[in-house]
Amino acid sequence: MKASGASESAQPSFFRVFASSREPSSQGQQKKPTRIVSTNVCADQLALALVERSRIASVSRLSTEPQISNYAEAAKGIPVNNARAEEIVELKPDLVLGDIYTGAHANRLSQSLGVPVHVIGAGASLDDVRKIVRGVAEAVGEPERGVAMIAAMDARIARAQSQPGAEITALVYEPNGVSSGNGTLTHDVLKTAGLKNLAPELMPGSYGTVPLELVIASAPRLLILDDAYTGTSSRAQSILRHPAFRSLEGKSALYAMPSRLWICPGPWIAEAVEKLAAERARLAP
Amino acid sequence: MLGRSSEFGLIAALTATTLVVAAASLFIGYAPLATREVIDGLFGGAGTAGIIMQDIRLPRMILGLMSGAALGISGAALQGLLRNPLAEPGVMGIAACASLGAVIAIYFGLSKEFPLALPAIAMLGALAAAGILSAMSGRDNGILILILAGVALANLAAALMALAMNLAPNPWAVSEIIYWLMGSLKDRSMEEVYLAAPFVAVGLALLAFSGRALDALTLGDEAASSLGIKVLSTQRLVTLGVALAVGASVAVTGAIAFVGLIVPHLCRPFVGHMPSRLLWPSAIGGALLVVAADTAVRLVPSGPELMLGVFTSLIGVPFFLWLVFKLRREVQ
Incomplete structure (x- = not known):
């Protein structure tokens, strides 16, 4: 707890x-x-x-x-x-x-x-x-x-997990650099989908903020935006509008997770796992 | 009496210290960069170090210097204008109205559609506050009226910000508003520097230009008028200068409290009580204080980074209390 x-x-x-x-x-x-x-x-x-x-x-x-x-x-x-x-x-x-x-x-x-x-x-x-x-x-x-x-x-x-491909690094990045580390449902979803959550290495505690410098330096393979504003398309751009994100082009892929899929505990969590596992299968070497 | 030389001495000392601290701040951050990487990255190096230095640490340092200077000189000018040692941009409601503008941009989602809407509307907020204050300071220009109007504006802005959080459509909007109100230089970019710099520069120039009139005002409104100083236009000049300088910096950094209050008091023992001699030392001292505080928040092992506005408030409030006690002793 x-x-x-x-x-x-x-x-x-x-x-x-x-x-x-x-x-x-x-x-x-x-x-x-x-x-x-x-x-x-x-x-x-x-x-x-x-x-x-x-x-x-x-x-x-x-x-x-x-x-x-x-x-x-x-x-x-x-x-x-x-x-x-x-x-x-x-x-x-x-x-x-x-x-x-x-x-x-x-x-x-x-x-x-x-x-x-x-x-x-x-x-x-x-x-x-x-x-x-x-x-x-x-x-x-x-x-x-x-x-x-x-x-x-x-x-x-289980079906989502059975997809081939190695583990890739990932980081959840919400406005103001908020992320989720150990001991969070988000972390467990990432792990289950075959992603290595970088947040525990980049910030202390379960919830916190990751400095932009470390996002750039660690260059996660998959940068996951928590998309609370599905439908308003410019949302992602406004989170990533800092020019430093340019340097991740070619290194990191972006995925916008609809917030509703993992903000609450429930069976819809399976869809969040599926979506991330599909990203992993697509990006894994 | 303290002479001009002490003013220049102070300016020189402050400038030197500020340059050293500002340079040191570039070496302090979260990514473990070697000295070599910092220097290469700063001067045109490509790659990750270059991005971190040029796009993150350098703009952070420049914004610290800029907003600190704006807050420091604004505090000095307001304390001179209002002849009140407790005056500062926050008291006048200018910072609060700028914050309100930013909150409006976040609340209505404008900052999502057009990222620059946030600073732009924040500046409009500061200018609106300045306009109201100028209108209030009618012909019988009572200083008291100006202070009271400022306090009323600050409270109105605070109430409207609370309303926005109260009615916010979802928890994300609330969290963004709170983050913004805490004030920070974290993860800013050159875009923000370019946006704020012209306004801060004009504001600083207007305030520096007001020095002679502020000196005359220390003799009282009537005496100043007899010396050929237009009291009303001085008030307007200072108010506009503060609105531009503080509005532009609040627009990109959020609320960084108490810098405008503390810095003039720290400088005054060195240069005496002439407002004109306090202006530049306060600008440089403000820049030094903010860059030093912003470097400190990166060094404090607090888990999540301590927000700069929170940090300056933690220093500022005890200072404010001490100031009040000191004033009480002087009055008795």
Whole structure:
């Protein structure tokens, strides 16, 4: 479990920081919740992936943001909430899915009213992702769907890994040089896709900034931009507008990863692995 | 009384120190470059060392010198104009309005579409602040009115920046705004130097030109008027000079606090209390302080690089408090 501070929540890696997956709620196994309220965009997506839409009473405001949510289309039309305690209670949920930060007050209040609350973490590894998926599946009363979802995800990952080609170096580069090192889901995704993440060598800690000098000097074979602004095409250019990046021409390839594929723990992580593994297969010597 | 020679002595000493520190700053960075590589890289060497020296370390040093000079001379001029030792560009709301301009550019995504929109709008913010201040300083030019208007502008800008973060469409926009507001010279390029340099240069010239009028103002508005100094136009000259110099440097570096406050106070014991004699030493001292601080943040083993604006605030706030205590003792 990774400790997290308020300062980290300011970074783009925001959602990946939450880190405590509580035990599956102790509600009865028979009665499946039918008024699920989710206050976190990661929980929103898992709920939408695991249960019938009709059982979801509300999702978070960010759930319809296509940059963050893989279920932005599916979430449209479901009432949105802002994780405020009063509005959550007003929705009369029989299950609240949340995280430890944004909806903390709503979670406490719901719990005191006897509504089961399931808190998800961000996940610092693929193993955490499996645990989180399993936990939510059990909380919503669909454990076998969870198991199937994890199996499908693992099958995709295994297929991606089976592609030929040697390991290549890679670095995630977000605005202001923010990157992800050891103990992050991003790092695990890179490793699983056969990439050697350079961030641990270039900066201390799990999240931090890599000085441009070191990006230039280390010349990663694959420079991965976290593309939070898919659709606005000039995004990549503005991150890389420093003239020093010119020197990477011919040495480094660029890949813009849609943020939604790895900002939240969930089966969509498999797609992130596939995309990076394909880049590796293309670039490997 | 301290004479002209002490002013020139100070300028010479500061210039020499600044040159040494600036040169040393080129040798300090993250990529492990040998002395030889640094020098070759700086003078036309190709390859990685050349890129690092010419595109990263050199612009960083130049921006440090430039923004430091702008902040230092602006602080000295404002302290002279307002006859208030606590005056500095931050107090006048000019730096805050420049920051607001930058935040607007980030918030609406303009800086994504046109990277130069950020510094351009930041400068517009500084100029707008200067315009408002000039308009406020009407005919009965009260210094107090000017300070109060500045404080109001600074708070308005801070409130609007908080609003932008409050309503930001996604966490990435918030994080970019916060990074920017912390102030840094990290990973800047020559593009930023070329953008800011003309405005800083004009600003510096206007402020240097105001020296004689500022000296006269130390005698009071009426006495200055009787000496043929136009008080109102001096106010406008200084305000415009500060807006150009500080606005342009804030536009490319973010908010680097307290330099404008500290430097004139450090120089004053050497040159006495004539504002005109303080201007150039403060400009050079500001350049020295910022380049030294920016070199220090690269040496502090803090994990993530300490942001320059955070570092200068950490030094500046205790200094500010000390200044207030000293003033209190003098008053009693």
